[in-house]
Amino acid sequence: MNGPYWKNKKILITGADGFIGSHLTQRLVNAGAQVRAFVYYNSFSSWGWLETLAKEEQERLDVFMGDVRDPNGVETAMKDVAIVFHLAALIGIPYSYHSPDSYVDTNIQGTLNILQAARKLKAKKVLHTSTSEVYGTAQYVPMDERHPIVPQSPYAATKAAADDLALSFYRSFDLPVTVVRPFNTFGPRQSARAIIPTIITQIQSGTKTIQLGNLAATRDFNYVVNLVDAFLALAQATKTDGEVFNVGTGDDISVRGLVDLVSKITGKKVRIAQEKKRFRPQKSEVERLQCRAAKIKKVCGWTPRVSLEEGLELTCRWFQDNAHRYKAEIYHV
16 A cells, blocks of 8 residues: 555645644655644644654645644645545543533534635545544444444534535535545554553552543444554545545454453553542443444455554553653643
8 A cells, every 4th residue: 555656646634743643644654755744833833742753744744734624724735635544632521521622623614715716726535533432332343434423522523514514525526525434543642631541551550550531331432553554545535525434344352352452462560440530421431432444345345454452452561662752640621
């Protein structure tokens, strides 16, 4: 998937400074693409996780500092671009209970700005990033793309709205949009607000008791390399316009099961204490997510090449080397 297809392709990646975006950016730069990395404007001129890339990788980037909420900046960033990977979003579920307005502004209005600019500038392909959270708790498993959309948090609701906006631009204006719907992605550089970094950083901190919320909830965890593979496969595929593609492994595991796996990998046994503040509101809790990814396999031949266990080993190793970047003692919303 790193072949000649990407050589000198002009690419825009929004959210390039984030967890998944930085991995996608790095892969495309090394595949020879001309990558414009849209990063969130800040007064520190920080490029986020892109600053951890090798110097020669950074030098090949065209970094654009802006805000997807600004239509003028979005249009400027998209000039002369063929393929757009739209990943920029507010993603923390707990924070969406406190500040839903900001999720509407970024996830819905920001996506609208991307779509409007892509339409005006005639982008060849837009890959819009969704989330399995739009499905809500599984009504049947494994969950395919026909599963009902039942968002249970303000975050999920804004992502569902953004998905519908993207698809409406395909139906209304023939904009070549593909919706990529990842299940729970994990790996190096992930925010500590996510469950796997929460477990790993607490265990690696040396504490004997880690603080968690719902232990019975299950998720389909997919290593970030697998998701990058899926993005690239879908970008190269034909007949994906106006379609939604789930990306996941087909297996789910409980939070308690994750603790057991990480304990085994690190060789550290811990007790678990449940904290009330780490639980979602009862009707907002998504109890189970398990992916059916038959559609992307049929269209692109994609299957995950890194297993959960292998991915956890790689992730634990990375977090051990980057412990100074995280505050294990703090609950991150």
